[in-house]
Amino acid sequence: MRSHKLNVFAGILGLLGMTNFVAAGVVFIEPYAKIVHFRATVIVPKAPTVVQATGIQSFWPALEPASSDAILQIVFANEGKVLGQWSFFEYFQDGVASTGGERVHGKNINVYPGDLISNGFISMDENEMWKGAINAHKWYVNWIVRRGAEGLAKGEVDGGGNATVDLSAHADMGDFTQAVLATELSRAAKWEMGPIDWQNVMIQIEGTSRDWCSVDKLILLNVTLSNVQAVDLLPTSRGATCFFKGFTVTDTMATG
16 A cells, blocks of 8 residues: 655645645556656636635646656646646755755746647657667656647647756656646645546556556545446557546546
8 A cells, every 4th residue: 555645745735835735536456567758638618716825726747656756747837827727847856855855847838728748758768659869767758748628728739848958867766657637736726627537547567566556546535437438558679658538537626
């Protein structure tokens, strides 16, 4: 049984000076093996209902090591000054770094309810998904944005981007062995944006572990699943790829 460390969910809050953690709703996917590729597509939910002066409303896909002391994520959060605006950015924090918690924070990109965002994390080591220069401590983080009706009406266009996150200074944290899909709140914020639809959730590991690739093996914290679609397990030359076609996550502590 895993221990649910609250520091895992407080990364973004610490960055924004909001350490009054309130709640998290989480789906943990735990293969207990080295993850080399994680991808998850999300449909952006209803607009956030507060600004950051009131509290943080956020949701994200992420990777963590077994210790849960570090996190690499793409964070979707309410804007600081614009009510009803979501934006996202890549983010890393090592909670036990010698400097007191080193962070990487990317540039905010605005998204709107109904936008479809594919989020990817690929290890730049010797694995089947990475074709470029090899560096075992670097991660290629990318995103593809397909605009919905609201985003198109605001003049936004489809697009994408990527960033390379160098974790060479954090080699002692170990491999990423957990994939996470979460909502996170702080201060007076509540989750009022309804369920979140996750699609095409894919985890590729190195190793022989297989029985984790099942909806029944997902670890749920303050959430329920519905609209659960097919799950497939595909062998690779060095491990396996687990593919969840999709599911809807409802935060059981939500108010809307």
